[in-house]
Amino acid sequence: MNVVKISLANLKEKKLNSFLSALLLTLGIGMISLLLLLNKQLDEQFRRNIRGIDMVVGAKGSPLQLILSSIYQIDAPTGNVLLAEVDALRKNPFVKTVIPLSMGDSYQGFRIVGTTLKYIEHFQAKISQGQLYNASMEVTIGSKVAAVSQLKIGDTFASSHGLDAEGEAHKEKKYKVTGIFEANGSVVDQLILTRLSSVWDVHAHEDEGTGKHEEHDDHEESEAGKQVTSALIQFRNPMGLMTIPRQINDNTSMQAALPSIEINRLFSLLGVGIETLRALALIIISIAGISVFISLYNSLKERKYEMALMLSMGATRTRLFLMLLLEGLMLAVIGYFAGIILSRAGLWLFSKAAEQDFHYSLRKFTILPEEIYLFFVALFIGFLASALPSLGIYKLNISRTLAEE
């Protein structure tokens, strides 16, 4: 026999009350923990992919859409711009690199992106098998693409028009897989990369139906008259930020979007929702605390005689106080761990949905440092909610209580 055993027996005796208190705590903790996890992982995913990209240029439209489509590959592109216009930016002394992107086709929902070697360099993608594409219509695929589509080196496939899996297939021209990238957590994992010329080739065939467009030049960036979807720009120094975006927006048919500004705007929009959910979670946790308080307060009133009895049998008031405190703390611990498990289940479901729609996965189930603080918050709530009613044990009149009933 010990205090823990008696406390547990008391919790079991009031199964429904204990269940309600633990359930409320579970929900509150689970929500907060899920928000922490999502916030952290989304933030990581978003920040990792914009690192080093100072500006994106593309067709006029929504700047956020341009960023989402060009950097994260999760929204439709805004349209096409002339490659010549993009290339003109190279002459600007503030511009360090220009990485043109051409997209519009996909395979099994994975986007085929025509680009230059700079793109691969930028995301530090390394080849794990095979080699990098070397000619038009050759592709190197990201690790997730390889895992899901089961494509192997040497396989050929026909791309489909559009960015979802149901697009019409370009049957005449087939891509050939020459290599697979290592998984590195960046957007490259979910892309099929090829030369810019491949994308032009596929669509040239569509449009004209004749003629060969085998391009062998190594200067595909300098192609004139061709179109690309957008370009990622790096500046040589921050002065570029001050002048170039305005120049582009005012003097060209393109628009310039700054990833850091757009992503901050996106997060502040999401932030309202996250704040609301967090407030809701805090309210639920407070109600859980009140529920523990009320159920202990009531059971203490019912058990007043039991307490007096135990005191007359030699228990000290402090021992009984600890016993009652333990009931609240045990509920808090149960609620905390159930909440942490619940949040992982929630994250798993969320990740499944996100993978289906965007090919992003959010699968880090480790305990966050904030969640350790959360544990102490839960303990504190359990402590407060059980200590307040349990203090009554110090005022209990043993003789009167025993005589009254």
Add this chain to the structure above:
Amino acid sequence: MISSTNLRFSYSPQKKFSFPDIQCKDKETLLILGQSGKGKTTLLHLLALLLQPETGQISIAERPVTNLSPEEVTKIRAKNIGIIYQKPHFVSSLSVLDNILLSNYLADRKENIHKARLLAEKLGFAEHLPKKTSQLSQGEQQRVSIARALMNEPNVILADEPTSSLDDSNTQNVITLLKEQSASIGASLIVVTHDQRLKDEFSNQVHL
């Protein structure tokens, strides 16, 4: 053995009690009879050290026990006094067996399951040990509380109206058990009651 001299107690200036001196040697029994309002429970609580007398002395096992600190009083009570209350009360979440063992635990003694089983067999509720106390009848519950009072082999057993809610045959049963068991551990037995059925069971009597 327990004895008291010149005990007085008052709840308020209008409600004062002064009690006759009491003495009950080891293995002896004493019946304290009185109508309601005569201070029976007050006297029992004074003897059980649950109340502090205004004046007077109590000694248990020939040791004076008045004017001690609350911690000392709690220890002495746990070690020397077994109390049986009018209505048997238990820790409702625990089983019958755990309720009996609770007196060992709260008195900081080793839990003696063997002894608990032995007492349960003697008092006739061995088959109820794993049950919750609320599943037992009144008579059975009273026998469980006798077992609980005996667990620490106290020097004094105090019973407050132990038979008031029992029928005649259960009353007879409980009183016989009380006498037998307190004699077997050499304790003094004091029964406080207004139950006239017990008058002929005790040779030593005090009337309030």
